Amino acid sequence: MSKQELVVLGQDAADGCCPTLLSAPLDEGTAAELALVFKALGDPVRLRLLAMIASREGGEVCVCDLTPAFDLSQPTISHHLKLLKQAGLIDSERRGTWVYYRLLPDTTDRLAAVLTRPGAPAAPAA
Amino acid sequence: MSKQELVVLGQDAADGCCPTLLSAPLDEGTAAELALVFKALGDPVRLRLLAMIASREGGEVCVCDLTPAFDLSQPTISHHLKLLKQAGLIDSERRGTWVYYRLLPDTTDRLAAVLTRPGAPAAPAA
Numbered sequence: 001m002s003k004q005e006l007v008v009l010g011q012d013a014a015d016g017c018c019p020t021l022l023s024a025p026l027d028e029g030t031a032a033e034l035a036l037v038f039k040a041l042g043d044p045v046r047l048r049l050l051a052m053i054a055s056r057e058g059g060e061v062c063v064c065d066l067t068p069a070f071d072l073s074q075p076t077i078s079h080h081l082k083l084l085k086q087a088g089l090i091d092s093e094r095r096g097t098w099v100y101y102r103l104l105p106d107t108t109d110r111l112a113a114v115l116t117r118p119g120a121p122a123a124p125a126a
Numbered sequence: 127m128s129k130q131e132l133v134v135l136g137q138d139a140a141d142g143c144c145p146t147l148l149s150a151p152l153d154e155g156t157a158a159e160l161a162l163v164f165k166a167l168g169d170p171v172r173l174r175l176l177a178m179i180a181s182r183e184g185g186e187v188c189v190c191d192l193t194p195a196f197d198l199s200q201p202t203i204s205h206h207l208k209l210l211k212q213a214g215l216i217d218s219e220r221r222g223t224w225v226y227y228r229l230l231p232d233t234t235d236r237l238a239a240v241l242t243r244p245g246a247p248a249a250p251a252a
Contacts, residue, residue: 021173021176021180021234022177022180022181022229022231022234023180024177024181025174025177025178025181026173026174028170028174031170031171031173031177032170034167034170035167035168035169035170035172038165038167038173039164039165039168039169040168041160041161041164041167041168042161042162042164042165042166042167042168043161043165044154044157044160044161045157046161047147047152047157047160047161047164048151048152048154048157050147051147051150051152051157052151054147054148054149055148055149055150055151103148105148105243108147108148108241108243109241109243111237111241112238112241115234115237115238115241116238117231117235
């Protein structure tokens, strides 16, 4: 997987805004960028980590609170977090002993947008 | 990848409806189901195939119209289409010589929903 972090998806859409997977063919560059993010989401542990980070009151989670939720080693959890970060889904900040993670909602917003059918009603968030 | 086809995602959410990745921790079963679909989207060729199928006027595409758009063999394209179908993203029907593919919008709708922030405005489809 590329080390490059993803900031904006689909910036090269014909009209400069809001491409969607469902309304027009996808150019190779946008497809490669989007695939990187979807691939990061294509693992149950990473999805659970992302949900824990995104749903946390206060908006950030200490890695020390993430690791105990899984029957996995700290290096394995760190590797999954690194892939989420490389995909532009989360960011991290070290403070003292621990690293704290938070969601980058622009990326999930963009994925939700590209998966929304043109003219479809708003996705029903719980 | 599991051969199981995915019909409904996140059916086991606490309230029976509309779980989102971003509003609550994710149980292992839902994470596994969602990961299967995101993994299917984690490839540029599959994303481009899905976009071609989803955006086609009339709602379906002959495999004979998909293959020429890629510098890949027919068996490779068929393999990618099979993974999209196993993930519940597309369906297919054989008529005569050719197989025709169409989007299963319930699955993309569900993905858009789980990626939508609670309280966020509707995803801006192009």
